[in-house]
Amino acid sequence: MYADPRRRPVTFFVGERVYLMMLMWKGVIWFGKRGKLAPRYIGPFSIGQLLNDQTVVLDLPAELFGIHDTFNVCYIHKCKVDDESQILSLQDLKVDMSKKLLEGPIRIVHRKVI
Structure with a gap:
């Protein structure tokens, strides 16, 4: 009665790239920060x-x-980025002592010579 009639089942294939959902369970490995962030x-x-x-x-x-x-499909999410260089890992993030994210250019994509 309350289900979406236009919903299609999600299919996965071997070798496909997916993200794993992090659940906020107690006693589970924490990846970097805790809480809302x-x-x-x-x-x-x-x-x-x-x-x-x-x-x-x-x-x-x-x-x-x-x-x-081994995971249920409800805990994974398809990776929609085709280019591997667009994926930012957690180790690439730089945080200073005041817990602020340090932002800077990763690479120069295009230069304009005048």
Whole structure:
């Protein structure tokens, strides 16, 4: 009765890049910040195996050895960026002592010579 009649099921493929949703559970590994400013998704990770239409196995890096690699599809989100250089990892963020984000140019894309 309250379901969206135009909703389509999300399909995933092996090798596709996805983000993993971070849940604010107690006792779970924290990625950087805590509370409201904590990241909602981490990744991207590639899908290693499809167990069924609701369960996927992710290829997680060695830093996440304490996290189980099997997830329901409701906890992952498709990575819509095709270019890998557009993805910013958590290690690339620079924060000073007053907890402010240091912003600066990453690379020069175009130069105009006069």
